[in-house]
Amino acid sequence: MNFTSFKSSALKSVGAVSLCVALGAGLVGCGGGEGGAGGAVAATVNGQQIMEQTITDYIADFRTNTSLETDEAWGEWMVTNGYTPESVRDEVIDYYINQNLYDQAAQEYGVAVEDADITAAMDETKAMFESEEAFQEALQASNMTEESYIEDVIRPNLLQTKLAEAVAEQEGGNAEGDDATLAQAQAMSEQFNGAKRSSHILLTGEEGEEDEALAARAQQLLDQINAGEITFEDAAAQYSTDTGSAANGGDVGWDALTTFVTEYQDALNGLEKDQIVAAPVKSEYGYHIIKVTDVFEVPEGGITSLDQVPAEFQEYLAYMQQSDDTQNFTAWFEEYRNNATIEINPMPEGLPYDIDLTPYEEQAAADAAAAEDAANADATAEPTTDDQAAADAAAADAAADEAAADQAAADEAGADAAADDAAGDQAAADQAADDAAADQTAADEAGADAAADDQAAGEGEAAQQ
The missing domain is CATH 1.20.20 (F1FO ATP Synthase)
Known part of the structure; x- marks a missing residue:
């Protein structure tokens, strides 16, 4: 279990309540006040202080939410997960350094989260649940309130999203939304040109069935389709052992967006729209009866509108654009952090989570040795x-x-x-x-x-x- 993985993951999705429920008690509502621990400062980020008490409170909340309040449970957890009190503190400090830098960058780029943004995000989140009561139950199960969910999840998530958009616009001048997707489509027009969408019926051998008999059974079904005794779609639904595509008439999508086995792709290359293979195609998976259901040709003059591009291509391009944006923002933030002035102070003595791990490390070593001895004894005696x-x-x-x-x-x-x-x-x-x-x-x-x-x-x- 990672100290900051919960919050980092939660910040990536407005619908993070469902993630909270999946992970159980998490590090939400942590952070504490700006005082305590004698006013000690854990770190400074461009002169902005992160108080030691903030770190201590974060770790205390984690221990409470994961039933690690006792020193024994806490020590065993750290040893099992490869932590020390020092590395725990370092990781939490690192988390807060990033949050401070996001806030500072947002101010520099004039980014702010408005109440209307939060309301829209909350409405989107609640729409994931059957009722308001179900949403509140999910919050309670995650040790959150609606207010803490907004402050710890929604607001930071929206801030980072807006910051990423501002950085992309100011630093790179990249197109956004449909314009970016259209630009991607134009750049990949050669790759998409001639793409084929296909459906197949996969027949695999039954118990004790020889390959010759399977091939004959596949050919017989193909003959029935060609004779009009059964439609391709009905045959797929009734006989295909590829249950994932069978429910959709055998549709397996566009070859430009996926990779088929060589035998399948070779057969596909020789087919035109609405054409079915002359004979079943054998691959390592069985025998395929293949039909081309659509072919995409780039319009004369190139792609000038997304309406000219199949919906599946648009979804793929939008995903690629989002992935590129994420990578670009990550690289930008890494450089932004490298240019920041960050000072981390030594760990003070007497912190409540700073316990001696020696007895737990010795016990873990003894348990490992005993388990190894037992395994060796069982194997030889x-x-x-x-x-x-x-x-x-x-x-x-x-x-x-x-x-x-x-x-x-x-x-x-x-x-x-x-x-x-x-x-x-x-x-x-x-x-x-x-x-x-x-x-x-x-x-x-x-x-x-x-x-x-x-x-x-x-x-x-x-x-x-």
């Missing part, structure tokens, strides 16, 4: 009759204990069901009854396991005698 009997007896005892525990849980759940029912809480009673039944089943299974292990233990002892 044959179990003796005595060892097997002892293992069976131990398993029997453990299963018996588990059975007793499950029986106790079943009894307790049954009592809860009765109490809930008596109180008139039928829903709770039903749930408790279900729990009781589940625990009873577990108890029965554990009891059966115990009996089986007892028998195994007895057999081991008998073999020993």
Whole structure:
């Protein structure tokens, strides 16, 4: 788990609440105040201070949200994930340095987030949920409020988006939106010219079916299509083993936007629009019956409007443009940061997250050595009759204990069901009854396991005698 990965990922998407839910408790609402820790300064960015208390609060929130409050849990987590208190502090400071630089750059480029922008972004986010209640539940599950979501996710995300646009316009003079997509289409017109869209029906061998029989079955289906006994689309839906394309009449898209196996592409090259292969095409995947459904030709005079370009090409070009913009902004920000004056102060003593990792490192090393020794022993040693009997007896005892525990849980759940029912809480009673039944089943299974292990233990002892 990375300290700043949650916020960094969240800042990339306005719909980040769903990401918060997926990741569970995250580092949201962290940051703390501008004081504390004796007023100590962790770092300065072009003269702007990042307080030590801000870093400490961030880490404290992380520990709380991930159940790492105790020194033992915290130490084990750091050792397991390759952290030290110093590297944790460095990473959080680095996060805040970037946030400060984004803010400073936004001021330089005259970028600001307006209330209308936030409202639109919130509406977009809420539209991802079935109801307002579902949205609030997602916020609560992510340890967020609507206000903290705006401040920690939406506002920074919008700021960076607007900053990237301002940088692109001022630094590079790049076209935006449809103009940029059109420029990309014109630049790639030669690559798109003659592109073919195709559908296929893939037939693969059934169990025990020889290749000759499969080829004959594919040819028979092709003959039926050519005779008009079944449409290509219906045949794809009924017989193609490529279930992903079968639902769409066998459509696999444009060859200019994807890569097909050599045999498929060679066959495609010899077909015109609405033409079907004369014979099934064999590849490593089976036999393909291929049909060209469309061909794109660049208009005379070149591409002058996006309306001339298939929608799939437009989507691809827009994605490419977005990717280029992201890379350009990343490179710009890296240079912007390199030119900044950044000072990071030494880590003070006595910080609450700064614990001695020695015992946890020693324990981790011991556990690793023990696991390696056990693996080596298991790989080279044959179990003796005595060892097997002892293992069976131990398993029997453990299963018996588990059975007793499950029986106790079943009894307790049954009592809860009765109490809930008596109180008139039928829903709770039903749930408790279900729990009781589940625990009873577990108890029965554990009891059966115990009996089986007892028998195994007895057999081991008998073999020993």
